[in-house]
Amino acid sequence: MTDALRTALGALTTRGRAFVSSGLTAVVCSFLLGLDDLVRVGALLVVLPVLCAVVTTRGRHKLGLARVVEPQQVTVGQVAHVDLHLSNQGRAPTGLLLVEEQVPYALGVRPRFVIDRMGPNWHRSVRYAVRSELRGRYTLGPMTVRINDPFGLVAFVRSFQSSATLVVTPEVVPLPAIPLAGTYSGTGEHRPRSFAGGSAEDVTTREYRHGDDLRRVHWRSSAHAGELMVRREEQPWESRATLFVDNRRHLHRGSGSGSSFETAVTITASIASHLLQRGFEVSLVSSAGPLLSHGRESRPDRTALLEALAVLQESPRIHLSAESLSAMTQGGLVLAVLGDLHDADLDLLARVRQPSEPPLAVVLDVEGWDGAAGPATPAPPTTTPTTAASRATAGLARGARLLAGRGWRTVTAHAGDPVPRLWQELGLAGRRGAAWGPAADPARRPQRSAS
Incomplete structure (x- = not known):
């Protein structure tokens, strides 16, 4: 049996195999019963599927595909549309086409379409929508086409090799403006900047x-x-910011989109987008080292930063790398989004000192994301009047308090806390000077007595 015939017989559908089986049975019965007309019926039932298989599989089907994804980068929960443009570039018409697009499970079920007969140089377009609640970089395709003959006796599958990419970025929350003075350093490209403390x-x-x-x-x-x-088009100052996100797995709690790590990524994306809007050159750093950094020739924009955060995964590392610490000591503003903190981490982070402004940190109280501990519940109301400063001090978790005693301005993030409010509290910590510096240790800070 030749390869062509083997391929043709392998393309037979259940109906086609039933025709062949019925035809062979009719031929055998015709010899046993001596019915010559039954031989003709059996021969027709056998020849028709085989002939359709040979013609269909050896037909010159030249199909073209163009895939358009709009937009190519979306945030979690946002819908993207994919347009598939099919064309028949051959001389022979096609039969019924069953089209199936391969998509990751996170984007939903695989879209399937039925396309009618296409003549030579005909075009058909179909559209489907995808949506994901999980950030990441997803591959759309390849697409498979199932071609049937007009009788439904033969079906064979052909695949296109082309594919497209969809990037699902973390959610970006708009943040209010807070004072960020003393963050200009370096020479760089000397682009125009709005001076926070200038005149x-x-x-x-x-x-x-x-x-x-x-x-x-x-x-x-x-x-x-x-x-x-x-x-002048040039200024002698350049605003720089280094944004560190701690992605070590053992420092976070929870799983999926509701984990503390995903919250940290959302906070990082919101801060990065806010700093870019204010004219900062932002470098993104993880526990393993720099993810994106700025230079004279290449400066990451908002799209590149969000794409880097879209593919950021938890790391099995135990300790911070030397590259991470080095990136946080290059000058300019330093911000960190941290999970659970250990004593060794505190000692390393204490080395991050800037002459102009102390580093800023959002420390997650990760126990609130622990499934065993249940969702975090708000504290009961108190009858003792407190100020904004004392409320922020009382809300600092252990890691944030210890880090504040080592020269950082810190704020604690609990499960469900709005990101804009955390950003505002971080700005208030800087203005009152109570959340950074050795003298700001909450254990030694005088408390206002209740009247």
Whole structure:
């Protein structure tokens, strides 16, 4: 038996095999009963499926596929649409096409479509939607096409090799503006920046030249100089921020989208997006080392940062790497999103010191995400009047208190805490100067007595 015939017989459907079996049975019975007409019926039942199989499998079906994903990057819970454009590039028409797209389980069930007969140079388009509650990078495709003959006797499957990628990023929560002074360092590209602690004297100007945009005219300098002065396109400062997310598995609790690690990723994505909007050059660091860093030639944008966080997974590492500590001591603003903290981690993080501003940290109270411990319940109301500072101090978990005593500004995140409120509390900790520095140890901070 030749390979072509073997392939043709292997493409027979259940109906086609039933035709062949019935035909052979009819032929045998015709010899036993001496019925010549039954031989003709049996021969027809055998020849028809085999002929359809040979013609269908050896037919020159040239199908083209173009896949368009819109948008290619979505946040968790957002819907993306995929358009499949099929074309018949051969000279022969196709039969009924059964199309099935291979998609990961996290994106839902596999979409299936039935496409009618396509003549030469005909085009067909189908669309389906995907949605995921889990961040990550997903591959869409390849697509398989099942081609049937008009009688339903033969069916064979062909696959396209092309595929597309969909990136599902963590949720980004808009954050309010908080004071972030003293975060400008380095020389870099000297892009224009809005100075958090600067004034009009920090602006570098030059004489007006023909063709300069009038929106760049600095009127105060023009009044002093007696001629038009414009702002230079370069500034002698550069705002930098290093954002560290601790992804060590043993420091987090919970599983799936409700784990403390996923909450840490959401907080990190929100802070990174907020800093980029404020003009910072953001470097992203994990427990294993830098994920994305800025340089003179390549600077990560919001899309690149969110994509790096989309594929970030928990790490089996036990200790922080030297690369992580080195990345957090390169100057500029340092922020960290931490899980459970051990004494060895506290000693290492105490080495992160900046001359301009103490590092900031959001420390997760991971016990609130422990399934055995149950969901975190709010504290009962108290009748003792407290200030915002004393409430924040009382809410600091052990790791946050110890880290604050080592020169960090800290805030504790509990399960269910809104990210904007945590960001505001972190800003309040900096303004009152109570959550950083050795003198800010909560054990030694004087408390206001209740009246």
